[in-house]
Amino acid sequence: MATLIFDLDGTLIDSAPDIHAASNTVLVEEGLPPMALPEVRSFIGRGVPHLVACLLTAAGQDPAGPRHARLVARFTDIYEDAVGLTVPYPGVVAALEALAAEGHGLGICTNKPLVPAQAVLRHLDLARFFTVVTGGDSHPLKKPDPAPLLATRDALGGNPDLYIGDSEVDAECAHRAGLTFLLFTEGYRKAPVETLPHAAAFRDFAELPALVARMLAPAAG
Ligand SMILES: O=C(O)COP(=O)(O)O
Ligand SMILES: [Mg+2]
Secondary structure: OOEEEEOOEOOOEEOHHHHHHHHHHHHHHOOOOOOOHHHHHOOOOOOHHHHHHHHHHHOOOOOOOHHHHHHHHHHHHHHOOOOOOOEEOOOHHHHHHHHHHOOOEEEEEOOOOHHHHHHHHHHOOOHHHOOEEEOOOOOOOOOOOOHHHHHHHHHHOOOOEEEEEOOHHHHHHHHHHOOEEEEEOOOOOOOOHHHOOOOEEEOOHHHHHHHHHHHHHHHHO
């Protein structure tokens, strides 16, 4: 049995519309102008404090000023129910069903805080697949520090292990943790695919079960 750990935002789920809506709620409440979806999407991947700092910078405000803590608190409050605009990427449910049926241990390591991560997994009926879910606030350090990914791997206990994610942060994290990285190319990545360290890339979750089997074949042999 292998251990397969997934990133969440931009990998299993397209959550940018909910994150965009929550961002605009907090901006407008502060008297700041709302932002377009692609701009907010480009801020996703390093957790809520980073996202809020990016929102403030883009709005011409001090990202380290007193507004930051207030907006993080308000965003976090809204985030816990921000599930209605989020959908799994096509083929995700079938791929998870196939991988679970093969007996692999499945986990999540995301920079999204744990409560909204669990809420959206429940809302989309995805929670049933995962034995371990590590959020961006589950450990003192967030990805790309390898600690949360290694803790997720240790909690799952399988071997060999793969990390599957969509971003620069995930690629760096897997590299630093020494896990084989599979890149989903259709998420929130900003850099070109070839600049990210990865063992393999895929653009459709229908490809993932066969790709995982190929990646595990040498180790199994
Ligand atoms: O919340 C974020 O900033 C990103 O979350 P992710 O780690 O699931 O991509
Ligand atoms: Mg991601």
